[in-house]
Amino acid sequence: MPRLTRDRITWLTYAQLGLWGFFLYGFGPVVPLLRDExxxxxxxxxxxxxxxxxxxxxxxALFAPVARRLGRGPAIWLGLGGVAAGVTALGLLHPLPATLAAVAVIATFGMMVVSGVSVVLTARHGPAAPAALTEANAACAGMGILAPLTIGATVDAGLGWRPLMAVEVGLITLVALAAVTLRVRVPQRAPAAAAAGAPVPVAASTRVPAVPASGVAEAAVSDPAVPAFGAADAAVPASAAPVAGASGRAVPVPGSEVPASGVRSGSGRLPRAYWIAWVLMSVTGSIEVCLSLWTADVLRTHAGLSAGGASAAVAAIVCGMFAGRIAGGRAALRWAPVPLLLGALTVSLAGFALFWSSTVGWLAVTGLVVLGLGNALHYPLAISIALAVAGPAADKAAGWSAYSMGVGFGIAPVALGWVADGVGPHPAFLLLPVFIAVAVLLTVRLGRALRPAALPA
Incomplete structure (x- = not known):
């Protein structure tokens, strides 16, 4: 079983992603309040x-060139600086065009933080990267719990939602000061050997499952240390790609026989399995953003909560996600990602059913907690698979993953809002189980794409 070692750099990246989570999970309850305003x-x-x-x-689009020029660590800090500037503008401006522009600026720099943290943790932890990414997203959700509670308190106190923006800037400043004081610096580049074009050392394999017709099998997909920017063509040792044989033991397979989902030596192209994971991240991102933006409306109109209470209750989803990611970090070290992801989607569906059918506030909130438990593992598992199969192209893969979230965030909430204008927010939420069903189908397809190549006789 891979072992996750948490050093000071790991804890710093957890905190950096948590700062983004504070805004992201806090902004959802803000949207209905902005609509009223x-x-x-x-x-x-x-x-x-x-x-x-x-x-x-x-x-x-910006992450890879910025990180190539400045380094990964400075790129993450630049992202947090941009988030601070954006939330300041959002807190001061009122017209719709201005708030839309401010949110776009925040997300631009926020995605640089997400991409940078994902690549740094993948490069630093190798086979334990799924656990590290899950824990990082637990930190993100943990900070996200505080934001809706803060909004609920300030709204009930008559101060509105804008004090949240000042809290975000203060938290970014505190983490930056702590990093300077403790002299913790995120590595700017990958290992020097990779930067020089030498073969990239391949860490112990991470288990990525396949789903053959006869049941669930497991393939071990190598997770090489991520090369420096510009070194996408660094060679991967030909014999370093173990797959699970019929007996379940890892069997070395020559580089020429790595399955189509693997990354061939000298290629910066992203494999088919990556693109399935990419679509999966878009669909699961649609689930999360729709819940973040419109759950408060359903709690107000269907469960009878006040505006402040509904905004605060959105924290129930994030509480579930926090708990799910804390437990999921251990689970990701023991079980293969695809079956774990299928189980998480099943839990999400059960939680949605309880939330959507409840007309009593506390019962609906209970459903949100269960829903959050399932949602907790959607993104961490999908991105860990995507970066693992990308291999030497992990920087490029991390940048492209932001596009998948952009698709989900850009289309699904507007579609749900359009339907809600016609039939109400509660019936419109029936789009979510459709997204969950699509995610299940994509996960099964991803497992099949990761099936190991047939071993030579």
Missing amino acids: QGTSAAVAGLHSTGIAVGALAGG
């Missing part, structure tokens, strides 16, 4: 999610 429809208010999507696309 600006006097717009649900569909128009949902354009703020489109702003996040546009920013995600820009952040995905």
